[in-house]
Structure formats: C-alpha cells, structure tokens
Amino acid sequence: MDKPLTVGILGAGTMGTGIATVTARAGHRTILRDLTEAAVQAGVGRVRQFLDKSVELGKMPAEQRDAAAAGLTGTTGLDDLAECDIVVEAVFEDVALKAELFGRLDDICAPTTLFHTNTSTLSVTAIAAGSSRPERVVGTHYCNPAPLMRLVEVARARQTSDEAYHATTEFLAGLGKVTVTTRDTPGFIVNRFLIPFENDCIRALEAGLGTVESIDQAVTRGLGHPMGPFTLLDIVGLEIHRAVSLSLYEQLRDARFAPPPLVEQMVAAGHLGRKTGRGFYTYDEPRMFGT
Ligand SMILES: NC(=O)c1ccc[n+]([C@@H]2O[C@H](COP(=O)([O-])OP(=O)(O)OC[C@H]3O[C@@H](n4cnc5c(N)ncnc54)[C@H](O)[C@@H]3O)[C@@H](O)[C@H]2O)c1
Incomplete structure (x- = not known):
C-alpha cells in the first residue's frame, strides 16, 4: 500500500x-x-x-x-x-x-x-x-x-x-x-447470472429434483462451484436474496428473477440463514462472513 x-x-x-x-x-x-x-x-x-x-x-x-x-x-x-x-x-x-x-x-x-x-x-x-x-x-x-x-x-x-x-x-x-x-446496469455482471441460477436451484428443490444437500453437491462437484447455492444463500441471507431478486425483477421484467414461493415462506418464518441460525441448513450459533 x-x-x-x-x-x-x-x-x-x-x-x-x-x-x-x-x-x-x-x-x-x-x-x-x-x-x-x-x-x-x-x-x-x-x-x-x-x-x-x-x-x-x-x-x-x-x-x-x-x-x-x-x-x-x-x-x-x-x-x-x-x-x-x-x-x-x-x-x-x-x-x-x-x-x-x-x-x-x-x-x-x-x-x-x-x-x-x-x-x-x-x-x-x-x-x-x-x-x-x-x-x-x-x-x-x-x-x-x-x-x-x-x-x-x-x-x-x-x-x-x-x-x-x-x-x-x-x-x-x-x-x-x-x-x-x-456498465451501470441492474445487477451488473455477477447478479445477472447468479440470481436466476439460485432461483432455478430453489425451484428445483421445490419440484423435488433433489435435496438441499444433493443439489449443493451437484453444483460443487459437478459444476466446480466453490460452494453450493444453498450454502451461499444461507450466508447471503434469504431476505437479502428476496430483495435483490425483486428489485431485478421489477427493473428487468424477466420471470427468472422473481423470488420463488419457498423464499417468501422462509423469510416469513424468519429462516434467513446463518444470521438467524436457520436457513436451508441449521447452525449451532449465528455466524457472519462464513468463518
Ligand atoms: N448482503 C449481500 O450479500 C450484499 C452483497 C453485495 C452488496 N450488497 C448491498 O450492500 C448494501 C448493504 O447491504 P447489507 O446486506 O449489508 O444490509 P444490512 O441490512 O445488513 O445493513 C445495512 C445497515 O445500514 C444501516 N443504515 C441504514 N441507514 C443508515 C444511515 N443513514 N447511515 C448509516 N447506516 C445506515 C442499517 O442500520 C444497517 O445496519 C445494500 O445496498 C445491498 O444491496 C449486499
């Protein structure tokens, strides 16, 4: 520096x-x-x-x-x-x-x-x-x-x-x-890819294609991502994911960005992820930053 x-x-x-x-x-x-x-x-x-x-x-x-x-x-x-x-x-x-x-x-x-x-x-x-x-x-x-x-x-x-x-x-x-x-555009690069992908994973879970664990495994082992979508969503926070999804959906009018019903339910239940000790996974104690 x-x-x-x-x-x-x-x-x-x-x-x-x-x-x-x-x-x-x-x-x-x-x-x-x-x-x-x-x-x-x-x-x-x-x-x-x-x-x-x-x-x-x-x-x-x-x-x-x-x-x-x-x-x-x-x-x-x-x-x-x-x-x-x-x-x-x-x-x-x-x-x-x-x-x-x-x-x-x-x-x-x-x-x-x-x-x-x-x-x-x-x-x-x-x-x-x-x-x-x-x-x-x-x-x-x-x-x-x-x-x-x-x-x-x-x-x-x-x-x-x-x-x-x-x-x-x-x-x-x-x-x-x-x-x-x-460019100064809704979602920049990362969230333009990430949000529809995460919503697809949540819809796959809703449709019974796999469990939280098996979908996370498929994404890490099969696609080489460093962490699965549900592990990541629990770190980000479900209410944040919902807000980001809604904001992008309102601006882009593309259904892939709309938060699936399971997200609404989890937010209503206070199952926000690591910060509340429960999201897609459960945690012994609330944690930040994935440490
Ligand atoms: N959480 C994520 O994964 C993530 C990732 C990248 C960017 N962001 C963006 O970062 C920003 C913050 O997100 P977050 O997840 O940390 O939210 P958060 O709700 O955890 O924190 C926001 C904080 O801002 C404080 N605040 C509100 N008004 C304020 C003011 N006038 N002065 C000082 N503090 C004030 C609140 O009290 C709160 O502590 C948002 O714009 C969000 O879109 C979030």
Whole structure:
C-alpha cells in the first residue's frame, strides 16, 4: 500500500462490517458509521471477531490484527467522516437514502473525497445524482462475504470521471481485490447470472429434483462451484436474496428473477440463514462472513 487512507463506511450491517474488515486489514484508518450506538458496537465487534479468528487460523500475523483493530473506530455521527479520503456506503438498498447521504456528505467531506456505493441492483447514475460532485461517485460492488471474496465489480456512473474511476481501481487493488468493470446496469455482471441460477436451484428443490444437500453437491462437484447455492444463500441471507431478486425483477421484467414461493415462506418464518441460525441448513450459533 502506498499510503494509508482514511475510509468511512456507512452502514454496519453484513456488507459494511465486511468492507470495514477489508479496509482495516489493509492498514487504512477505518470509521464505521451506523444509526445507533448498539449497531455500531455490534459492527465493530464483528470486525474484531473476524480479525481474531484470522490470527487463530494462522491467516494473519497478530501484529497486523493489532494494527487493524487500533485503526478501526465506530460512530453514529456523519460529521466524523469529515477527514475521509473515501466513503463507502453500504446502507439499505434504497436509492433515495443513498443519494441523500452522498448529498449530505458533500458539505462534510473535502471536495476530493471519493464516494463509493455498494449497491447490488440500483442505478449508480441515479445515486450519483444526489451529490453535487457526481463525477466522484463510483459503484464498487463487493461480493459477500467481503473479507473472503476477491472480486469487486466497478460500475461507472454516467457522470464518473476517468480520474475517480482509476483512483478507485487502484484503491481496490491495494485491498488485494480483483476488479471487473461493468456498465451501470441492474445487477451488473455477477447478479445477472447468479440470481436466476439460485432461483432455478430453489425451484428445483421445490419440484423435488433433489435435496438441499444433493443439489449443493451437484453444483460443487459437478459444476466446480466453490460452494453450493444453498450454502451461499444461507450466508447471503434469504431476505437479502428476496430483495435483490425483486428489485431485478421489477427493473428487468424477466420471470427468472422473481423470488420463488419457498423464499417468501422462509423469510416469513424468519429462516434467513446463518444470521438467524436457520436457513436451508441449521447452525449451532449465528455466524457472519462464513468463518
Ligand atoms: N448482503 C449481500 O450479500 C450484499 C452483497 C453485495 C452488496 N450488497 C448491498 O450492500 C448494501 C448493504 O447491504 P447489507 O446486506 O449489508 O444490509 P444490512 O441490512 O445488513 O445493513 C445495512 C445497515 O445500514 C444501516 N443504515 C441504514 N441507514 C443508515 C444511515 N443513514 N447511515 C448509516 N447506516 C445506515 C442499517 O442500520 C444497517 O445496519 C445494500 O445496498 C445491498 O444491496 C449486499
């Protein structure tokens, strides 16, 4: 890394804490922001837990963990992001909320600060329109779990400048990420393939083609995927899968994106995956990041 930056993360949920883990681990000063003290503390705790586990598994030297933990702080105040070189938003999938937050940050951050959005399905161009510096807004779609998955899709808004785009890909390379550049289009590349595939697997389960275990095995052993669709869905969260599916279905009007009835039932029952201890599989205790 050339020089440690100050990185603000908006949202201490699944993705915000995952991305905060990645930036803190890379040596950047990281400020995690959520709306309540409880959410902030829980998020900071999950990052620390992941770092500790990495040391325990021999994947990270203790000194790196200590430096990452020392560089990580949490806050509920947007003003605390004033010194950030980059702000990554990972709040709810709501275009008005994301656009409004960047608009508020215009008055708080330096004019040079880059704004990254981790949206999965929304228009980066529409989010950028909320800022008075839309040329500095870039879509950076991390894969879940962010600390473990190397790919980040980079989506340029129509307004994104070449300079902001290049600074973004350089920053992501410094985090150890592999980037692919995609058009600002619903679902980018990964979710345009992944969501219909996962919905097909769920429909196959509903139709009795196989069990959760046998379909996962067929996909890992037969297709060479690193994990089966149901293992992955449990990590992502069924309510997230439902929201992403619906958003893409509404925008693309293609039935392959419509969430199958089983997804609706599981969400209604609170069987959201690892985070609730039960999804397609059951877990002894709720877990994050697939650790
Ligand atoms: N979960 C995934 O697999 C995944 C993968 C890639 C991208 N994404 C995208 O990342 C974003 C976040 O998803 P998630 O799964 O982490 O959601 P999440 O619900 O786990 O977390 C969202 C967090 O944002 C917080 N928040 C809401 N408004 C805020 C504000 N004004 N300021 C600060 N924090 C605020 C919420 O309190 C919550 O803690 C979404 O845009 C989603 O589409 C999700």
